[in-house]
Amino acid sequence: MSVILALKNVCKEFSFADENLKILNDISCELLFGETVAITGPSGSGKSTLLGVMAGLEPPTSGEIVFGDREIHNSSDDELCFWRRSEVGFIFQNFRLVKTLSAIENVAFPLEIQGENAAEAQKKARELLAELHLEHRLHHFPHQLSGGEKQRVAIARAYVHNPKVIFADEPTGNLDTHSAEKVLQSLLSINETHKTTLIVVTHDIAIAQRMSRQLELIAGKLQDDSES
């Protein structure tokens, strides 16, 4: 299988007051196409930062990030936007749906950004939402949905434009066990059909174990648990 995302000697530093904090310390790894990867680690270990750096939301202090043949660390803001819009999907812990858009509009939004006709986009969104058993919630606004429903809408939104990679940051972190399970199942099944690379940041070992590969972030260093 080909490498979809490669990190080479990635470092990320933050300065707080006079102190320099090395959150990511010389991280190198390769993620393969279609893999499902869990990044685990204790809270504060820098999981979300790693995810942000991988997704090009934040530049690394040093090192290289290569996605396919695209050098993420060398791309301009506009190039990154274009990349994210076409090849990346996101799922967040606190859902982050656009408050002013209904469920279907939220899902259709990435397609609209890509320049698809709004009506067409909604058609696709509708199908995807039906797949996630949310056909009765199409025109509800985020504040009218339960947590689990919100996250499933978010999942639909992440997959709607057939991205090559999905970044999920604690996708079940804000949910009760029952909803979390339902959301996780939806995520895995939809990933199965779409054959997308899924990168999940989580502190939950149970979730991590359901991924094909587990990486652990300890003190800014990455350990590949699946190999050990």
Add this chain to the structure above:
Amino acid sequence: MRYIFYGLIMVMVALGCSPKDNEQDVSWEDVKKDVQDKKVLTFIGDSLTAGYQLPKECAFPYLVGEKLAKQNAEYITRNAGKSGAVSDDVSNNLKWYLRDDVNAVFLCIGANDGLRGKKLDATRKNIETIVAACRDKKIRIALAGIMLPVNYGEEYRTKFYQMYIDISKKYSIPFMPFLLKDVAGIGSLNLEDAIHPNAEGHKIIADNVFNFIMKENLLP
């Protein structure tokens, strides 16, 4: 507030909500129909004659008319006084003042000429024009004199008064030496402006004028 009120009225008028339009139509024939069958004594003058700030019934020409009526004279009076009139006004509009129904004129003009410090030659000429016109039309005329307040200066005052005496002599017409006799300078008989007689003042003037007219037999 008031303007809003007026405004409302006007809007009503404009919208045609006004009280019913007067059906009566007026034609040119009605315009100047005030031609009397009785003989007319016209008082020509300025605000003193017009009865400045008073209803016309309080001015001396009207009061003289009442007295004449009591005596069953065949004359009625007409007030042709005009506030602010100067001698020019009269001498230039004689056609209006001396209409065909006028039989006698009591002329008291020139006060405003004097108060405004006009050149007296012009005033004299104007008054003479009026007197001459009356003569031409066979209208009997009497002239009343005016004395200016002392503050106008002795020289001007004297010349001014002399003008009346000269004219009356030149044309040998009845002359009433001072229209405001017994009235001028008396606070209780004048308005607050200390120059125009009030209603009481006009009564005294009316008495004096009536007596003068009778004495001079202005109305045969």
Add this chain to the structure above:
Amino acid sequence: MTPKAKGITQLTARIFYFYWKRILFFALCMALGIAFLFTIGNLTHAVTEQVSAQAREILSADIEISSYRKFNDAHQKIIAQMTTEGYTTTHVINFASMIAAKDQSFLASVKAIDESFPLYGELLIDGKKQIGAGECWIAESIELQFDLHTGDTIKLGKAQLQITGIIKKEPGRVFGGGGFAPRIIIANSTVKTTALVEAGKSRVRYAYLFCRSTTHSDSDVEKTIDRLQTAIKETHVRITSYKNTQRNVSRIMERQSYFFLLISIVTLVVGSVGMGASTYSFLNEQLEEVGVFRALGIESHKIFQLYLGLCLLIGILAGVIGAILGYVLNTAGFHYIIHLLQLNLQIQPSVHWWYFAEGIVLSVVLTLVVNYHKIKSLASVSPMEIFRGEVANKNISFLAKCTTFVVTTMVFFLYVWYKSNLPTAGYFCLALIAVIAVTFVMIVIFLKLLEISLHYLTSPKFFVLRCGVRQLVRERSRTFVFLVSLTIGFSLINTLNLVYTSLTTEVFSLSSTKVPNIFLADVLKKQVPAVGKIIEDSSGSAIEFSSLIRARLKSINGEEIKRQVQVPDEELEQYRWRTREYNLTYKNTLNDSEKVIAGRFWQPQDDKPHISLERDFASRANLKMGDVLSFDIQGVVVTGKVTSIRKIDWLSMKPNFFVVMPPKILDEAPQTFIASFKLDSKNKIAQVQKKLSQKFTNVVVINVTSVLETVEKLLGYFLSALQVVAWFCILVGVIILIGTLGTGHRERFSQVALMKTMGCNKRQIIYIDAIEFLCIGFVTAVLSFSISLGLTALHNYYFELSTTINSTQYVYFAFIVLLPLVIGIIVNSKIYGADVMKNFRK
């Protein structure tokens, strides 16, 4: 304080402390309104003072006691008593007299003064500054017209007087007074030697002028006037207060000060809307905390107290900041602004501490009233509801919204009533309700239209437009706050602007060539062409003469007007207007200052005896269309029918008449002609006066240049004040706009981050916002323009001005359209630039 109550107070203080930045902003919205109210109050006060000072200068006194008769002992005693009360006094005598000099004689208006003259204003003399016995000062026009100069002698009565100065400027010499004759000033001590003043034989106006001491207030002066009026019964003694010398101007000022008051209150309304909207969203965010408090066992009424206390603090803070801001504006800021705008406003703003208390009370009451229902609903939610997240956007009921609106309006109503009067308050609140209702309805319609348009904006090329519109439509309450506060604010500013334009166009045309400063009267018919030629030679343009015919109304619809001994009060005005002598004219065409508002004006060939009446005259004398009126014109009765009613713009200062008839009826009547024209230079005026007095001794020339100058000056103060107010308004509008944008700032931050994550680039996001702000700007512009045009029309109707719209209006329209865009993008600029992860962390 019980321990529990203490706990709540501490909690309130803690919340206050924690959120102090945001709370400061809520208070600031309100504080701006309060500061504005405060400033306008002082400004109006200062301008009114200035006008009073001007009025005092016109009278050259606070009080004048005058009579054409000598004052008796009782009067003298009263006058003496005035001086013991601290009034300064001076004695002035006025009379007309013939002057002889250099073989010429002319009429002059003589004024005899004391050393203490003038009490107010400036007597500017070119020459010897003190006047003694045997000396005189002459008007500049005498110098020019009769070739008399300093050093020459003139004869006044029996006295030979040496000219020791030329009068350049004289207070109290505006118009009328001693007639039209030029002024000569002598010393009181000279009067006797002239021998012109003799009791009962001279016509002399005696006057005592009084000036208040520094300890006298306006009301002291008014009390003195009241006392004088009861003490002096004789009607020939006139007691004049500086207030009635400029009665019209004062009346306009009084009304305009109400106008200013209303404007400042509207600013406060806008401030309240801003404050209410931002506290509303703040209180919504507090739901979770309330849930925690409730779960911890704090009772519902304690929560109520907690947030009520917070609002109380906001109110007090707003009042205090407003008062301080107002104070700063009124002291340092005021002068700076006047200087900056290069305004002709020489005023010393005074600070009234009373406003502070008033401002604080007002802001506390408003804050509590506006937020009461929200706090109540906040306190009433159950903790479970909050934790389930079911109340995240819980709105207060429609009824509660209505009550809040009604009660807030009531507060404003009471306040306006307290500051002005009942009708003003009533009209104001009605107008306010109407404006808000119209704004509301129009916004609802507008949002509906936009929502519909979304269905048609599906094409990819409309992506940005679609997002912008969606943002606007979906964030309904935010859009409402934006639009309502901006619309009200800009309607107000634009109303000011329009009123200002109308006023300047109408009033300041006084200084343009249109408005005449020289009037001719008593021109005879035969002299018209020759006099016209003289004027044309000087002024360069032909002038129009109007005939003037004196008449009395003899009968109405055949019913003779009779003298009434007793006239009921309500008919007195009508009686006076019907029985007085007045001027008629004849003509076939209207001039440009008159407009027929009922009926039709006749055509020259029309063969009927028409009458056209002026609107106010008709209503005062209770005459109407269709009435058949007979006039007694020097003994001849002329009859006609009222077929039209005209409205006259008296400010044009054109010769205008209450009654107009066609020439055919009146051209033979005794008549003189009047005319008016504009001459700029003093020399030209003197030349014309000289020529006319030589050739046409009967023609009266009245020069009103100084009247016009005074009126212009007074209006100048007023208009400058209006300008300052308009600038303040724009400032407040911009600040409230920034503030309102600020309320949604945090949310916008995370939203932008989200959109960026999903692949929207910076440009797209800016465009989306730009579309939203442009829409807001456009709707605000359309709404505020319609509303301000309506308000201006109302204002101008009230003050009888015509509405003028000039090109600056287009600029202003564009300004309003673009302002939200520019400010919005600037305020949000940080959001667009910041990187996504940072945004998320916030």
